[in-house]
Amino acid sequence: MTSVELAGIQKSFGSVKALDGINLAIHDGENFAILGPSGSGKSTLLRVIAGLEDADAGTVSFGGVPQSNVPPHLRDAAIVFQHFALYPHLSSLENITLGLRHGLGLPKQEAENRAREVASRMQVEHLLPRKPKEMSGGQRQRIALARALARRSGIVLLDEPLSGLDAQLHAVLRLEIASLLRSVGATGINVTHDQLDAMAMADRIAVINHGRIEQLGTPDELYAVPETLFVASFIGSPAMNLLPVDAASAMSAFGRHRVEAGQDITLGVRAEDLQLVPTPDEPARHADDRFWSITGTVGLVEPTGKDRVVQLLTGTGQPLAFRCEVAQTPAIGARATVACQASAVHAYSTTDGRRLGSAEAAGVLLESEAFA
Ligand SMILES: Nc1ncnc2c1ncn2[C@@H]1O[C@H](COP(=O)(O)OP(=O)(O)OP(=O)(O)O)[C@@H](O)[C@H]1O
Numbered sequence: 001m002t003s004v005e006l007a008g009i010q011k012s013f014g015s016v017k018a019l020d021g022i023n024l025a026i027h028d029g030e031n032f033a034i035l036g037p038s039g040s041g042k043s044t045l046l047r048v049i050a051g052l053e054d055a056d057a058g059t060v061s062f063g064g065v066p067q068s069n070v071p072p073h074l075r076d077a078a079i080v081f082q083h084f085a086l087y088p089h090l091s092s093l094e095n096i097t098l099g100l101r102h103g104l105g106l107p108k109q110e111a112e113n114r115a116r117e118v119a120s121r122m123q124v125e126h127l128l129p130r131k132p133k134e135m136s137g138g139q140r141q142r143i144a145l146a147r148a149l150a151r152r153s154g155i156v157l158l159d160e161p162l163s164g165l166d167a168q169l170h171a172v173l174r175l176e177i178a179s180l181l182r183s184v185g186a187t188g189i190n191v192t193h194d195q196l197d198a199m200a201m202a203d204r205i206a207v208i209n210h211g212r213i214e215q216l217g218t219p220d221e222l223y224a225v226p227e228t229l230f231v232a233s234f235i236g237s238p239a240m241n242l243l244p245v246d247a248a249s250a251m252s253a254f255g256r257h258r259v260e261a262g263q264d265i266t267l268g269v270r271a272e273d274l275q276l277v278p279t280p281d282e283p284a285r286h287a288d289d290r291f292w293s294i295t296g297t298v299g300l301v302e303p304t305g306k307d308r309v310v311q312l313l314t315g316t317g318q319p320l321a322f323r324c325e326v327a328q329t330p331a332i333g334a335r336a337t338v339a340c341q342a343s344a345v346h347a348y349s350t351t352d353g354r355r356l357g358s359a360e361a362a363g364v365l366l367e368s369e370a371f372a
């Protein structure tokens with residue numbers, strides 16, 4: 001096991017700033033995820049950690065030891081690439097042992113013993129004689145992973161190891177990888193653009209955008225309190241509803257607010273926090289000072305199996321997603337009212353995207369409440 005410390009990592013490619021001041025401390029034995037959209041700098045960060053790319057500035061340390069003078073093959077890190085490459089003319093066994101023999105200099109027998117040990121742990125012993133073209137995509141992925149784990153590095157770096165797999169295999173493999181990393185006691189750093197992968201696999205997640213860390217936290221923390229509009233729109237399925245408060249009229253889909261002059265606010269509320277009100281167009285019956293409501297017309301209805309995700313077209317023309325039970329789902333085109341506890345509404349500064357607090361805490365009260 002080894003911890004990973006990143007301090008002030010900068011990396012540009014010409015005018016593109018791929019990494020813009022990354023500071024991170026990843027604990028010994030932690031399952032860590034780096035989550036971000038395409039082009040956010042995820043692969044570059046992994047390559048810098050592995051030593052395959054030199055940072056323009058900043059320090060990578062393993063267990064407190066700076067790695068700047070340690071070449072990639074001597075670093076205690078194994079990497080599984082985004083487009084992993086198994087040698088097509090070699091069997092799985094040879095693919096796994098090749099790096100052990102030439103990279104780590106292990107004798108043939110010891111390399112094979114290690115390959116068999118990791119293959120047995122991963123339940124892929126039967127694949128050892130096969131060449132890549134004789135295996136499915138998921139099987140090849142497992143062998144690529146076995147090849148990395150066989151190095152017995154303290155740190156395993158995974159760059160989108162599940163991309164291109166079907167949803168079912170994807171869901172199985174991500175749990176398998178997470179438990180495998182735990183069982184070998186490695187520090188795992190998994191790069192992904194898929195929030196469900198990150199949530200399922202990681203003890204902690206760093207959300208990255210434009211080469212900067214937007215937020216660092218446990219999956220639950222990121223879901224409950226997204227600190228920026230970007231994280232709010234990236235974590236959760238469906239994504240958090242974001243409702244701008246019109247600066248001139250102080251109106252949002254909830255109604256008229258009391259907002260301090262000059263404040264540009266976006267409100268956020270999760271589909272899970274909105275509840276269908278039984279009597280549409282009569283929110284007053286339901287409303288008290290703890291509930292905010294929105295009335296609109298039902299647009300799309302998306303079945304999830306367990307419940308429905310309903311899109312409500314609000315008076316401001318903005319779609320709003322809420323969840324409701326199958327039996328209570330209103331018809332498309334019907335009027336419907338949803339309500340949530342005022343404390344469940346987040347307030348963000350539209351200007352810099354930072355979370356100001358709950359709407360109540362940030363003083364973005366509804367006018368009816370503020371002057372009641
Ligand atoms: N070798 C390179 N030369 C020039 N630009 C590069 C190079 N590698 C990466 N970039 C640029 O740096 C930025 C970050 O790239 P990176 O590959 O790290 O993103 P990513 O988050 O891994 O994206 P994806 O999810 O698509 O794999 C992008 O704008 C990319 O075009």
Ligand SMILES: [Mg+2]
Nearest residue numbers: 042043044082
């Ligand atoms: Mg990438």
